[in-house]
Amino acid sequence: MSHHAGMQITKHDTDHYEDRPEGAKPDILVLHYTETRDLKEAEDYFAGRVPHPSGGRVSVHYMVDIDGGVHQYVDEDKRAWHAGVGYWRGCTDVNSHSIGVEIVHPGHKYGYGPFPDAQIDAVIALCQDVVSRHEIEARNVVAHSDIAPDRKIDPGELFPWDKLAAQGVGRVAEALRADVAGLMQEPDIVKEMLLAYGYDPQQPLDVLLSAFQRHFVQDAFVRGEQGRLTQQTVLCLLSLIK
Ligand SMILES: [Zn+2]
Structure with a gap:
């Protein structure tokens, strides 16, 4: 067990990590x-006990269990292998410049649903x-x-980003x-706005939307509007880049 900021963290061994490149900070x-x-x-994937379906070796700095237990696999000053190919605000080597947190959840594969409060409290x-x-x-x-929009959908449209932001x-x-009727006719400008926020310029607009x-307009999934350019989406995007 180690403690930071009063939290109890269970540490585990893995050799799935490497040094960050010289000067790279998370x-x-x-x-x-x-x-x-x-x-x-x-954990079996991170420890190498079971081969990962991707064929590669994977790991992460932290994992938060369903009951809120926090586990650490890789030290923060080391490079863990959680992000894969990705992009955020010009960074194409996200593993070298990030800390990864895995949240234990069945995901869309085994039955997607809300995240338990105890788990979210620990994530926060x-x-x-x-x-x-x-x-x-x-x-x-x-x-x-956000960083691999063509490959990844986790942690998904039920993840409570609002609870995190409130803390x-x-x-x-x-x-x-605002009146965005004009913008609705200018998908290229909307894409520029998404790129300005940090998204990958190589991706098509519907993937970025x-x-x-x-992450930011989860109602769109309830209404079946995901991937579509809607007024609400543009208004939310404006609020982030204004
Ligand atoms: Zn992931």
Whole structure:
């Protein structure tokens, strides 16, 4: 057990890590879900006991169990292998510049549903500590789906980003009151706005809209509007880049 900021963290061994490149400091926090039935199933991948379906070796700095237990696999000053190919605000080597947190959850594969309160409380406490020690900007607290929108959907459209933001972790968008009728006719400008916020310029607009909505306009999934350019999406995007 180790303690930071009063939190109890269970440490585990793995050799799935490497040094960060010279001078690389973590300035991005990436949140994931495990898409496993339990903690052990994910831990077996990080420890190399079971080969990962991707064929690669994977790991993460922290994992938060369903009951709120916090586990650490890789030290923060080391490079863990959680992000894969990705992009955020010009950074194409997200693993070198981030800390990863996996949240134990069945994911869309085994039955997607709300995240338990005890687990979210622990995620918040852990992230508050990480963000403050490394002075990570709110805008750089991202979903795996934000940095790899063509490959990843975790932690998904039910992840309570609003609860995190209320405790100073990350940001929420709020639909501004504005006339965006003109913008609705200018998808290229909307794409420029998404790129200005940090998304990958290589991705098509519909992929970026889905990723943005999964994080900031989760209602779009309830209404079946994901991937579509809607007024609410544009108004929320405006609130983040104004
Ligand atoms: Zn992930």
